[in-house]
Amino acid sequence: MNKLKILNDPIYGFITIPNSLIFDLIQHRYFQRLRRITQMGMSYLVYPGAHHTRFHHAIGCVHLMQQAVNMLRFKGVTISNEEENALYVAILLHDIGHGPFSHAMEHSIVNNVSHEKISLLFMERLNKEFNSNLTLAIKIFKGEYHRNFLCQLISGQFDIDRADYLKRDSFYTGVAEGNINSERLITMLNVVDDELVVEEKGIYSVEKFIVARRLMYWQVYLHKTGLAAEQLLIRVLQRAKELNNQGRNLYASTALTYFLNNKISIDNFTNETLEVFSELDDYDIISAMKHWQHDEDFVLSKLSKMIINRNLLKIKVKKKKIKESKLEMHITDFMQAHNISKEEAKYFVFTGSISNQAYQLKHNQINILFKSGKIVDIVKASDHLNLKTLSKPVTKYYICYPKEQTHIR
Template identity: 75%
Template sequence: MNKLKILNDPIYGFITIPNSLIFDLIQHRYFQRLRRITQMGMSYLVYPGAHHTRFHHAIGCVHLMQQTVKVLRFKGVSINDDEETALYAAILLHDIGHGPFSHAMEHSIVNNISHEKISSLFMAKLNTEFNGNLTLAIQIFKGEYHRKFMNQLISGQLDMDRADYLKRDSFYTGVAEGNINSERLITMLNVNNDELVVEEKGIYSVEKFLIARRLMYWQVYLHKTGIVAEQLLIRVLKRAKELQAKGEALEASKALLYFLKNDIDISNFDDKTLNIFAQLDDVDIISAMKHWLHHDDFVLSELCQMILNRQLLKIKVKKKPIKIKSIQKHIDQVATNHKLSESEAAYFVFSGQMSNQAYELKEKRITIQHKTGKLQDIVKASDQLNLKALSKPVTKYYICYPKADTKETYDS
């Protein structure tokens, strides 16, 4: 069987699968599940085109890594065949631990287990199945390999993950501000003392990359309607777990019921749990909500209809934290209007915060290499004054509440 297949991608055109190991990993059921996990969670409720998947993204990352290896080798950076394959495997599998609708699941069906940790567990399991052929990939993924630049290509501030998702998410949402020139960025990469650097002539491409990232976060990833939808989904699953604990019968897939009935944290996330997690995807959640839409519990059914019919809560975004008395006022209003307890009303009234920091000065910096050989952080090397501002986190605060229950006047 010819394993050197070619895929057609709307972003990059034809993508080649570099070798049989990568082909076999793509064919594995753990990876095929990513076809059923949306890349951008609930963002399709804001941007109708945002239905692309984690599968698309991971394949795109492998393509960009192939381009990077080619560029670095051309510039005299030594990358042997084992390292090359390990880089492809690590970037292919970097998101394999994502649950349904991406980040929402980290706070609902499992207790504070990051998708990176679950990715590590999947990679360890796959390494056993593939006779240890992923050992080097796992070392690079975890930052344990002595060649630091390889981990920076997987998980840094200018990595292949960001280089793909900004361009891809920009394409599928239609938000042109995120359309970075990933090919030029890659062409400007080099390695100095085993650390990733960008050649001086690539400085403007990096500036565009950081500004694009900031704009994509405010316009897309932290879009207020997307925030509401994701928070509602978290609360749907929280309420389902609460009802399940009280002995209520809920219709759902076997895999989803397992996570509703059991409190799963890192201490009991064993091989059995991993295999059940591997059966979960967006379909389980949508299907369950369609059942729960008709449940006797008002809170659960109302939360489900809000998401399925896109009748979302109202959201107000402020520069200062929301006052407790304002939250309480809305909770009391909802409790009175719908004859709910205070704890039930709190499912429909809540506050939170969102933070945007396009560039982190302290960790995994982007280094510019001048023609003289001098190395400098992008913020100091750039004449773009905004870059320093981009390194400071900007935090906004929000409150969500039902539209029909409150007058437009709002006391922050």
């Protein structure tokens, strides 16, 4: 069977699968599940084109990693065949642990189990199936390999993951501000003392990358309407879980029912749990909500209808914390309007915060290599006035409440 396939990607054109191991991993049902996991969660309710999947993204990352390996070798950096394959495996599987609608799962279906931890569990399971051929990839993924620049390619402030998702998400949302030149950035990569650096002539591309990341977070990833939709989804699943715990037997797929009935944390995330998780995707959630919108429970029914029909909560974003009195006012109004308890009303009226830090000064810095051999952090190397400002976290606060409240007051 010919395993050296060529795929056609809307971003990069033709992508080649580098070897039979990568082909077999792509063919595995664990990885094929990513075709059913949206890359950008509920963002398609804001940007109708944002229906691309984690599968698209992972394949794109393998393509960019091939470019990075070839470029570094061209510049005299030694990368063995084993290390090369490990990089391809690690970047291919880096997001395999994402649950339905990506990040919403981490706060509702399971208790604070990050997708990175689940990705690692999947990789360890696959390593047994593939005769320990993923051992080095796992080491690099965990950041434990002695050649640090290989780990930085997988996870860093400028890594292959970000190089793909910014460009890809920009394309599918139509938000041009995020369109970075991934190929040029990769062309400018080099390695000094086992650390990844960007050559001096790539400095403006790095500036664009950091600014693009900031803009994509405010305009897309933290867009207030997408945020309201994601918070609704989290609350739908939390309410379903609460009702199941009270003895209700809600309609749901076998996989979703398992997570509604069990309190799952990293401590009891067994092989059985992982197997059930591998059956769970966006379609389980959508199918359940289509059914739940007709449920007798007011909260579950109304929340589900809001998402299915895109009749979302009103959301206001402020620079200062939301006053408790304002929150209480909206809660009281909704309680009285629908004759429900305060606990039920809190599903529809709530506050929270969002934070955006485009660049972290003390974490896996992006270093610029000058022709003199001097290596300087991008913030100091750049004459871009805003870069230092972009390294400071910006926090905003939001309040969500039903649109009908705006007619009351």
